[in-house]
Amino acid sequence: MTLLDHPRTARTTDRTPAAAPLAAGAPAGTPSDVAAWVAEVAELTEPAAIHWCDGSTRERHDLLQLLVAQGTIEQLNPELRPYSFIARSDEGDVARLESRTFICSEHEIDAGPTNNWREPSAMRAELQGVFRGSMRGRTMYVMPFSMGPIGSPMAKLGVQVTDSPYVVVSTGTMTRMGTAAIEQIALGADWVPAVHSVGAPLAAGQQDVPWPCNDTKYIVHFPETREIFSYGSAYGGNAILAKKAFALRIASVQARDEGWLAEHMLLIKVTSPTGKAYHLAAAFPSACGKTNLAMMAPSIPGWTVETIGDDIAWLRIGADGRLRAINPEAGFFGVAPGTSPKTNPTAIDTLWGNTVFTNVAVTDDGDVWWEGLTSTPPAKLTDWRGNPWSPESGTPAAHPNSRFTVSARQCPSIASTWEDPEGVVIDAIIFGGRRATNVPLVVEARDWDHGVFLGATIASEQTAAAEGTVGELRRDPFAMLPFAGYNMGDYFAHWLEFGRRLRRSARVPRVFQVNWFRKGADGSFLWPGFGDNARVLQWMVERLEGEACAQESPLGSIPTADGLNLEGLDLDEARVEELFAQDREALLAEADDIEQFFATFGDRMPAELVRQLELLRGRLRA
Numbered sequence: 001m002t003l004l005d006h007p008r009t010a011r012t013t014d015r016t017p018a019a020a021p022l023a024a025g026a027p028a029g030t031p032s033d034v035a036a037w038v039a040e041v042a043e044l045t046e047p048a049a050i051h052w053c054d055g056s057t058r059e060r061h062d063l064l065q066l067l068v069a070q071g072t073i074e075q076l077n078p079e080l081r082p083y084s085f086i087a088r089s090d091e092g093d094v095a096r097l098e099s100r101t102f103i104c105s106e107h108e109i110d111a112g113p114t115n116n117w118r119e120p121s122a123m124r125a126e127l128q129g130v131f132r133g134s135m136r137g138r139t140m141y142v143m144p145f146s147m148g149p150i151g152s153p154m155a156k157l158g159v160q161v162t163d164s165p166y167v168v169v170s171t172g173t174m175t176r177m178g179t180a181a182i183e184q185i186a187l188g189a190d191w192v193p194a195v196h197s198v199g200a201p202l203a204a205g206q207q208d209v210p211w212p213c214n215d216t217k218y219i220v221h222f223p224e225t226r227e228i229f230s231y232g233s234a235y236g237g238n239a240i241l242a243k244k245a246f247a248l249r250i251a252s253v254q255a256r257d258e259g260w261l262a263e264h265m266l267l268i269k270v271t272s273p274t275g276k277a278y279h280l281a282a283a284f285p286s287a288c289g290k291t292n293l294a295m296m297a298p299s300i301p302g303w304t305v306e307t308i309g310d311d312i313a314w315l316r317i318g319a320d321g322r323l324r325a326i327n328p329e330a331g332f333f334g335v336a337p338g339t340s341p342k343t344n345p346t347a348i349d350t351l352w353g354n355t356v357f358t359n360v361a362v363t364d365d366g367d368v369w370w371e372g373l374t375s376t377p378p379a380k381l382t383d384w385r386g387n388p389w390s391p392e393s394g395t396p397a398a399h400p401n402s403r404f405t406v407s408a409r410q411c412p413s414i415a416s417t418w419e420d421p422e423g424v425v426i427d428a429i430i431f432g433g434r435r436a437t438n439v440p441l442v443v444e445a446r447d448w449d450h451g452v453f454l455g456a457t458i459a460s461e462q463t464a465a466a467e468g469t470v471g472e473l474r475r476d477p478f479a480m481l482p483f484a485g486y487n488m489g490d491y492f493a494h495w496l497e498f499g500r501r502l503r504r505s506a507r508v509p510r511v512f513q514v515n516w517f518r519k520g521a522d523g524s525f526l527w528p529g530f531g532d533n534a535r536v537l538q539w540m541v542e543r544l545e546g547e548a549c550a551q552e553s554p555l556g557s558i559p560t561a562d563g564l565n566l567e568g569l570d571l572d573e574a575r576v577e578e579l580f581a582q583d584r585e586a587l588l589a590e591a592d593d594i595e596q597f598f599a600t601f602g603d604r605m606p607a608e609l610v611r612q613l614e615l616l617r618g619r620l621r622a
């Protein structure tokens with residue numbers, strides 16, 4: 001049995017406007033393949049009504065009012081937080097669910113050892129049962145969206161249907177959603193279909209709950225046919241399918257096939273005191289500092305950092321042979337805890353209003369609060385579950401994965417070029433993770449292939465962004481462990497091949513590895529982080545400008561004794577030494593761990609990276 005029995009070709013060839021009768025209320029000009037697909041989904045899921053989203057302010061306003069009426073969101077005090085809302089999710093629907101995320105490629109080997117694979121026809125049959133009647137009693141919203149600026153040669157189109165108005169509001173912020181996107185599809189753009197249901201059909205007269213969802217959850221991808229199905233969750237990456245499911249998992253497969261890169265990366269423009277500007281792309285695992293680096297307020301005079309993106313980057317070699325990147329998103333779905341006027345003043349300014357917060361705490365006067373926002377919590381709060389909270393409660397007031405959803409346009413540090421359809425030219429790539437030990441503050445790769453090795457061996461202590469034990473160290477290559485839509489070994493090979501193509505073009509970007517999270521013997525962070533990370537960016541820029549501020553080390557080039565600008569920082573020499581310490585024994589033990597990790601990819605593991613591991617061992621033993 002097949003789920004939504006429509007050949008993919010129907011979506012790619014037939015772009016005539018649908019003849020009447022259109023699927024319930026499709027606007028004039030809707031391409032017939034979109035209309036036919038929507039009709040098919042409706043027949044399976046049996047919604048009570050269909051709403052075609054135009055992406056207008058009016059529509060957003062009406063949906064927010066509906067969500068308030070349904071009790072999904074509450075309006076915050078408009079005097080403190082204009083036109084902003086708090087959503088409290090179901091307690092079992094608070095983060096991405098990696099264990100319920102599936103890659104259904106024809107062959108298991110093409111999903112690879114890091115993904116949950118299911119045989120596609122068996123999964124289709126299973127989903128057929130799951131989605132049957134799943135939208136009963138609810139409205140199905142149809143959301144055409146563009147990832148990337150409308151009309152950009154690097155943009156891609158999709159259409160998501162959902163029975164969650166909360167997901168519509170979120171998608172409206174995170175993507176270019178509505179009429180402009182469907183017009184692009186009508187012009188002939190290929191599009192990715194995504195079906196989302198919270199899995200909570202309503203019987204006639206049945207009272208709804210504030211956050212409908214289902215204990216059984218699925219986030220399913222068919223990479224070969226570029227299809228997405230998600231069921232049972234309304235939270236973040238599980239439900240805003242344009243984001244992780246499309247812009248990373250499906251897009252990574254498209255990127256492999258078409259010769260580009262879809263990455264879990266922030267994008268920034270860094271300007272030095274001389275006025276010279278550079279663009280950097282940086283991959284850190286979930287909740288490891290992308291949003292913070294993307295919006296950084298440098299602590300060193302004369303330097304500026306402007307934001308282009310905070311979570312996803314699409315990179316390709318432009319017509320001029322340069323590596324170019326766009327941010328396919330239009331908003332930020334950022335981690336709230338830890339965000340403060342000290343750590344991320346730009347985010348605080350961005351969140352002044354027009355923001356939907358999810359699972360944060362609420363103050364007595366109707367504003368938001370989360371751990372880290374102020375050094376002492378208010379005496380009284382309503383916690384993320386909606387219960388009274390005080391500092392004695394002993395539980396976090398905001399969920400550790402509580403988030404804000406806000407338009408990128410509202411960010412005061414947004415670069416004027418952030419919507420450049422051609423993308424910005426990338427000068428350097430950064431890999432990072434959350435490592436208490438072993439990984440120095442900053443290291444420069446010897447060359448592209450060594451840089452790919454650094455990306456492939458990222459490990460990080462797990463955060464609250466997905467289910468699992470927080471703090472447990474795991475390999476998260478390229479910060480893409482949960483997001484690569486195909487075999488990670490092939491993905492490594494794609495990165496190596498991409499470098500070979502870059503070498504033939506104008507310039508190969510430099511590659512760096514950073515770690516803001518190294519800890520001292522007392523368990524506290526050795527590095528102040530946040531705005532002081534600009535000191536590391538300064539070193540990178542100086543490297544790009546060919547300055548001799550680096551020395552060789554087994555892991556790569558590190559700053560010379562006076563190579564890193566530490567002016568005005570109260571860091572003693574011993575601490576700086578600890579930040580760059582390379583304990584050979586511990587690093588050789590880690591090399592053994594990397595060898596085991598690489599071995600899981602069998603013959604899909606590129607020989608070049610195995611060679612890089614041997615080179616590292618050689619340098620460590622020298």
Ligand code: GTP
Binds near residue numbers: 285291338
């Ligand atoms: P996703 O949205 O999940 O992909 O996360 P992200 O990589 O954008 O992470 P984000 O920037 O939101 O940071 C997550 C957490 O790390 C927050 O609690 C931050 O306060 C904290 N953090 C970010 N940068 C630093 C840093 O330089 N030092 C320290 N100590 N913590 C940091």
Ligand code: SPV
Binds near residue numbers: 095
């Ligand atoms: C992440 O987990 O990396 C996120 C949040 O950016 S979510 O959109 O939920 O995946």
Ligand code: MN
Binds near residue numbers: 264285286287311
């Ligand atoms: Mn992310």
